[in-house]
Amino acid sequence: MSQQNPVFIPGPTNVPDRLRRVMDMQTLDHRAPDFADTFQPVLAGVKRVLKADSAEVMLFPASGTGGWEAAISNTLSPGDKVLVARYGMFSHRWIDLCQRHGLDVQVIDVEWGDGAPIEQYAEALKADTRHEIKAVLICHNETATGVVSDIAGLRKALDDAGHPALLFVDGVSSIASMDFRFDEWGVDVAIAGSQKGFMLYTGMAILAVSQKALKAAETARLPRTFLDFGDMLTANAKGSFPYTPPQQLIFGLGESIKMLEEEGLDNVFARHHRIAEGVRRAVKAWGLQICAKRPELYSDSVTAIHVPEGFDATALINHAYGAYGVSYGVGLGEVAGKVFRIGHLGSMTDVMALTGISTIEMAMHELGYPIQLGAGTAAAQAYYSETRGDVRAMAA
Amino acid sequence: MSQQNPVFIPGPTNVPDRLRRVMDMQTLDHRAPDFADTFQPVLAGVKRVLKADSAEVMLFPASGTGGWEAAISNTLSPGDKVLVARYGMFSHRWIDLCQRHGLDVQVIDVEWGDGAPIEQYAEALKADTRHEIKAVLICHNETATGVVSDIAGLRKALDDAGHPALLFVDGVSSIASMDFRFDEWGVDVAIAGSQKGFMLYTGMAILAVSQKALKAAETARLPRTFLDFGDMLTANAKGSFPYTPPQQLIFGLGESIKMLEEEGLDNVFARHHRIAEGVRRAVKAWGLQICAKRPELYSDSVTAIHVPEGFDATALINHAYGAYGVSYGVGLGEVAGKVFRIGHLGSMTDVMALTGISTIEMAMHELGYPIQLGAGTAAAQAYYSETRGDVRAMAA
Amino acid sequence: MSQQNPVFIPGPTNVPDRLRRVMDMQTLDHRAPDFADTFQPVLAGVKRVLKADSAEVMLFPASGTGGWEAAISNTLSPGDKVLVARYGMFSHRWIDLCQRHGLDVQVIDVEWGDGAPIEQYAEALKADTRHEIKAVLICHNETATGVVSDIAGLRKALDDAGHPALLFVDGVSSIASMDFRFDEWGVDVAIAGSQKGFMLYTGMAILAVSQKALKAAETARLPRTFLDFGDMLTANAKGSFPYTPPQQLIFGLGESIKMLEEEGLDNVFARHHRIAEGVRRAVKAWGLQICAKRPELYSDSVTAIHVPEGFDATALINHAYGAYGVSYGVGLGEVAGKVFRIGHLGSMTDVMALTGISTIEMAMHELGYPIQLGAGTAAAQAYYSETRGDVRAMAA
Amino acid sequence: MSQQNPVFIPGPTNVPDRLRRVMDMQTLDHRAPDFADTFQPVLAGVKRVLKADSAEVMLFPASGTGGWEAAISNTLSPGDKVLVARYGMFSHRWIDLCQRHGLDVQVIDVEWGDGAPIEQYAEALKADTRHEIKAVLICHNETATGVVSDIAGLRKALDDAGHPALLFVDGVSSIASMDFRFDEWGVDVAIAGSQKGFMLYTGMAILAVSQKALKAAETARLPRTFLDFGDMLTANAKGSFPYTPPQQLIFGLGESIKMLEEEGLDNVFARHHRIAEGVRRAVKAWGLQICAKRPELYSDSVTAIHVPEGFDATALINHAYGAYGVSYGVGLGEVAGKVFRIGHLGSMTDVMALTGISTIEMAMHELGYPIQLGAGTAAAQAYYSETRGDVRAMAA
Numbered sequence A, B, C, D: 001m002s003q004q005n006p007v008f009i010p011g012p013t014n015v016p017d018r019l020r021r022v023m024d025m026q027t028l029d030h031r032a033p034d035f036a037d038t039f040q041p042v043l044a045g046v047k048r049v050l051k052a053d054s055a056e057v058m059l060f061p062a063s064g065t066g067g068w069e070a071a072i073s074n075t076l077s078p079g080d081k082v083l084v085a086r087y088g089m090f091s092h093r094w095i096d097l098c099q100r101h102g103l104d105v106q107v108i109d110v111e112w113g114d115g116a117p118i119e120q121y122a123e124a125l126k127a128d129t130r131h132e133i134k135a136v137l138i139c140h141n142e143t144a145t146g147v148v149s150d151i152a153g154l155r156k157a158l159d160d161a162g163h164p165a166l167l168f169v170d171g172v173s174s175i176a177s178m179d180f181r182f183d184e185w186g187v188d189v190a191i192a193g194s195q196k197g198f199m200l201y202t203g204m205a206i207l208a209v210s211q212k213a214l215k216a217a218e219t220a221r222l223p224r225t226f227l228d229f230g231d232m233l234t235a236n237a238k239g240s241f242p243y244t245p246p247q248q249l250i251f252g253l254g255e256s257i258k259m260l261e262e263e264g265l266d267n268v269f270a271r272h273h274r275i276a277e278g279v280r281r282a283v284k285a286w287g288l289q290i291c292a293k294r295p296e297l298y299s300d301s302v303t304a305i306h307v308p309e310g311f312d313a314t315a316l317i318n319h320a321y322g323a324y325g326v327s328y329g330v331g332l333g334e335v336a337g338k339v340f341r342i343g344h345l346g347s348m349t350d351v352m353a354l355t356g357i358s359t360i361e362m363a364m365h366e367l368g369y370p371i372q373l374g375a376g377t378a379a380a381q382a383y384y385s386e387t388r389g390d391v392r393a394m395a396a
Helices: A017-023 A035-050 A064-075 A089-100 A118-127 A151-161 A211-217 A229-237 A247-263 A265-286 A313-324 A350-366 A375-387 B017-023 B035-050 B064-075 B089-100 B118-127 B151-161 B211-217 B229-237 B247-263 B265-286 B313-324 B350-366 B375-387 C017-023 C035-050 C064-075 C089-100 C118-127 C151-160 C211-217 C229-237 C247-263 C265-286 C313-324 C350-366 C375-387 D017-023 D035-050 D064-075 D089-100 D118-127 D151-160 D211-217 D229-237 D247-263 D265-286 D313-324 D350-366 D375-387
Strands: A056-060 A081-086 A104-109 A133-139 A166-170 A189-193 A205-209 A302-306 A339-343 B056-060 B081-086 B104-109 B133-139 B166-170 B189-193 B205-209 B302-306 B339-343 C056-060 C081-086 C104-109 C133-139 C166-170 C189-193 C205-209 C302-306 C339-343 D056-060 D081-086 D104-109 D133-139 D166-170 D189-193 D205-209 D302-306 D339-343
Touching: A017 A247, A017 D017, A035 A056, A035 A189, A035 A205, A035 A229, A035 A247, A056 A064, A056 A229, A056 A247, A064 A089, A064 A133, A064 A166, A064 A189, A064 A205, A064 A211, A081 A089, A081 A118, A089 A104, A089 A133, A089 A166, A104 A118, A118 A133, A118 A151, A133 A151, A151 A166, A166 A211, A211 A229, A247 A265, A265 A302, A265 A350, A265 A375, A313 A339, A313 A350, A339 A350, A350 A375, A350 C350, A350 C375, A375 C350, A375 C375, B017 B247, B017 C017, B035 B056, B035 B189, B035 B205, B035 B229, B035 B247, B056 B064, B056 B229, B056 B247, B064 B089, B064 B133, B064 B166, B064 B189, B064 B205, B064 B211, B081 B089, B081 B118, B089 B104, B089 B133, B089 B166, B104 B118, B118 B133, B118 B151, B133 B151, B151 B166, B166 B211, B211 B229, B247 B265, B265 B302, B265 B350, B265 B375, B313 B339, B313 B350, B339 B350, B350 B375, B350 D350, B350 D375, B375 D350, B375 D375, C017 C247, C035 C056, C035 C189, C035 C205, C035 C229, C035 C247, C056 C064, C056 C229, C056 C247, C064 C089, C064 C133, C064 C166, C064 C189, C064 C205, C064 C211, C081 C089, C081 C118, C089 C104, C089 C133, C089 C166, C104 C118, C118 C133, C118 C151, C133 C151, C151 C166, C166 C211, C211 C229, C247 C265, C265 C302, C265 C350, C265 C375, C313 C339, C313 C350, C339 C350, C350 C375, D017 D247, D035 D056, D035 D189, D035 D205, D035 D229, D035 D247, D056 D064, D056 D229, D056 D247, D064 D089, D064 D133, D064 D166, D064 D189, D064 D205, D064 D211, D064 D229, D081 D089, D081 D118, D089 D104, D089 D133, D089 D166, D104 D118, D118 D133, D118 D151, D133 D151, D151 D166, D166 D211, D211 D229, D247 D265, D265 D302, D265 D350, D265 D375, D313 D339, D313 D350, D339 D350, D350 D375
Parallel strands: A081 A104, A081 A133, A133 A166, A166 A189, B081 B104, B081 B133, B133 B166, B166 B189, C081 C104, C081 C133, C133 C166, C166 C189, D081 D104, D081 D133, D133 D166, D166 D189
Antiparallel strands: A056 A205, A189 A205, A302 A339, B056 B205, B189 B205, B302 B339, C056 C205, C189 C205, C302 C339, D056 D205, D189 D205, D302 D339
């Protein structure tokens, strides 16, 4: 395994040197009187990134899956009904988690590559006049298919139906690379991960939780201790943690937020959009199809690409890895073997994206794909060239 | 917060440079074909350290509390009875976790500073002729009081009673600094943490699980997904993870095991015993009392020390931190304010221990403790001097 | 200044993580009995890389310029005659150094872009029947023009003339990326730098010195102490240094040699040749001229490229830096403004080279260069694709 | 070789994490337009630390010996007379360097352990009515004996004699740990090293040079190129270097100055004085003699200590290293075997000093030294305890 070339997996992302340096720290005393001086501004920073002024932010030493579980187990009771659409591997897994926690899961299945079906959500909510649905779940960015969904639209559907259900949003692969508006969208629990837009190592689930969700936590009967909201908030209020905190990642998160804000959140999102659009130009030049069905579904953090009939996307990825030491995302679940993914979230530049485009292009060429070698790269170059500005590079 | 002086908290421990270097890594593709080449030998290494040939080892991106929860939620069902003694803050918290998960917890309360009451466990097990007790829980090393307990004795109690209950052992603050014999002691779930004897950053719960516990998992009805044994084993068997693995800590764990084995596990344990004994000589020279009631209870990874009547242990710790930038463990729960703790687990040398001893000695002197300045340090020096060998220093 | 994108300057090169980790070390005692255990194998390793079994290797805490000065000042006396060709900025600077040290410098000027004129050297040597020329100087790889010269040819010229002059070779930008044969070529002093093929930080001049040169040092009267061969060898023989050694770079050099030998020196050289040839294919596709006049002069560590009439190479480099955060080498001296350079020595992959090619291509396009956007990249991709093998990637 | 315990050699010093992080950097383009933005403020910072507003500061990729050579070779011509006292290994070596560069060296020999004999300097200067002495040399802090000398006194001697000689001061082991006043003392060249008070890796000689010395450089005829003041100043003025700069150390120096100024220079000097005084109290309690003959000669950066008759100081040091993995300075030259040295410069706390004191105390005890185990440590503890303030710890 080489560490010379960047990775193009949809997380964990390349880690900038600036964050590696901060995370390469000697142990500090997390019970020392001044630990809170570091820790509490980090919580405030997360609120700014998620536009979640009204929320409580919590940092659990867990993966995104732990974040999903925390959302459910803190707010719901066995047998509670939840409404959720399945349109990719990550929405599928969250559904599975709900089922295994004894929830009554009302699933809306749509084709993978499509986005969350806001109208179907709306219908189901309207139909639920007795308000049996306690929570509505949605993946902001389905990482498996590179599809972004309309959270504001779902909020509107809830409001239009006058439905009091909680709104849980998986923002793991969108937050900090794409715009996220916790307050404006009326989100109740948002889940992010350290290893995606925040560009850190894997190991911390970052949650923003509304006052309404905290209220629900008071009566929720699903068991939880490790991921308990109450324990966390009580400890945090005293500047401490209910157990040993992941201090390395907390310090890293503080620096990550500093980097994001030095660049400017809008610039960060614009950068990811521009990089993603270059990737999409390359896909078009190859004559291939993007998995996301319509432009408004295109994700700016990951692009899933259909390989032509008769080709195996997993073999392509393995070839690129073996021949060039460059990693891309495999297809998962229903689209396994049918799509490969170029991750372009987190720490990414236009120049790095060209590396990813030109390398997979060589790999496709070598495996006999009906593409013209160089065509995709040139299309991306042309787009980046047209849209370049002065580099507002993240500080080293 | 300074990082010049070592910490003497009972975890997270000082992180050796050698491990910091390995953990300061650029992102690798955890789905790449060769990731398993790194990952699977690490599992094998953990088995060697825990003497757990028969076990399955699992690495969860979680703290030790997550490890406790995984042990319970994978093997038990709501209402199941468990037997557990409370003799410190960490056994207390594990009990709390069980209660919050709806278990029927039979608690044996003993004075803090005492060890797990093997005879009382034995009586309770014998009395349970209908085998309602599904699991017996015990902290190998109660971190709050610096007390080690007799796991082999508890095994014998189970065997003598012919009781089929599972045996769960919290080895978070003992494993890799003190001897642990999973197979010999017939342990069913052992829980360790990355940030203690393994000398890594916080963020990974390391579990060894017996075949018997895995069998129990098949019918256990407490909900779990993030910490599910089955998902983890299924994925691990394919060289992968059910979600993004904490790759930094996995690589670190591989190097940690290499360090431990280069030094030799018996040498590691002997080193910690010698360091701990020096600390105890210092305590004696100060005329203070060790929290652990009897020598056979003395922990080799942390020493809790009673302050004299009329003194506040928390104020002492804060003074040492403020005046010298050196951290020690506070007293927790019932012994809050009454004891302070010197952590000497993980990455520790005799020389570092002298630093910890001489500094707290100054702090006590300055706060008017009835001790002779220098006496404790000299006692430790004398012991270290008598028992020195050639340094079998951990490699840099 | 961003550190996300690789640099394409002809040194210092990108530093692999593996070497950064080793160099990120805490201070060790360089007078400790075991320091020599680290240090002396490093000297032996340098001999293997330079194929210099017969030489003494010395490591000075200095830049390559210090290495040049050491070669001269240890072996020559004021007024001594040296023979040297000027065909680029670095040969020019070495000449300047000789002149400022009071040597009688016989300069053969050739056009920049040409290589060392072996025939003219041969003539001068033959003409020097009284053997007034004490040393012959040559740059193996003229970094300013990307020209490699024929050291074996110069050796032959010396032998054919039966001339006893010493042979000093600047291998700063070739050694460890291109083949170098100290013994076979009869070199007397070879100079390398830590920051080029060895992929380390700047700060160590690495010299191999023949027994003949050491003999000359006994009577040489140019003053030197800091860079004195005798002091260094005397101290090294005892496992020590005449002053504080650059221990970080010495440890790094040991690891660098390990990396080079794990890949295999021949594979390293083949890798650089393949990468360089891809760059040259791109230049051809752009319709531009390589500064090196003939294929046999092409350097595998740096390519200097003429910009078309009417364009300013320095403006191009600045534009690429400003717009994309990617660095290339400027033209120096006679070719300032006329050429830019793509450095591809040290830690470099084919994939990284594509990054460099595609980025400068965009920059040229944006400044109105008469090139076709994508053409150079596609030519390099085609070459890399044809010649790919399994990646024999340097270990992370 | 362990890196767990601090070193107590008089340089290189322990490197703080904060500086290690900055120096663990990926390569940047030193010819990029913004490199000067980093580099020039560093030069300004050095001026503040040395109180050298009037000077030019230069950073050479070299050791302190290179700095000595630069001072001489840039300002003097063969045969020039210099006046210098020898009172330790480092003054001895500088004298040797002068002699090997063909200078006419007038040596004042005094006993090792004594300081620079200001009166004898004064006499020699007064006697030199023809002003044949071109430069006067002095070590501010003789590292071999732990003796500080009176630079202001030497300035006064020059002024009283109305003597125009240049004043060169070796401040390698004093600067940034002890007060240094370039302008006030009328110094012409001061030499510091990266690896001492600046707490960085070895590899950079830091020079401050007066306008008078620069004037002398115009006519000085000793040869130099690598260490040439003129080349350096000309390049620096354009924000560049005459060759590849040691960028890692330049960035590190910038951060080092930030650390020193955050603590406050006066606080830094007071910290070193307090630490050193604790060491001296320990020596007194052991009944041993400090090498420096009088209190006003005591160095605050290193303490050399005489071992009793019949003991071998080198054996002591080796024993401490072998038994405890802790390094101290050996005796050098005339005091080899007779003294050992405790280095307490650079990154050092009172707590770290106790580590050094208590460890060497054990080593002496084990070798049968007539000392009371613990006595020295207790004396230092008492002193540190009396003089403690709130820790004004250097930031992590």
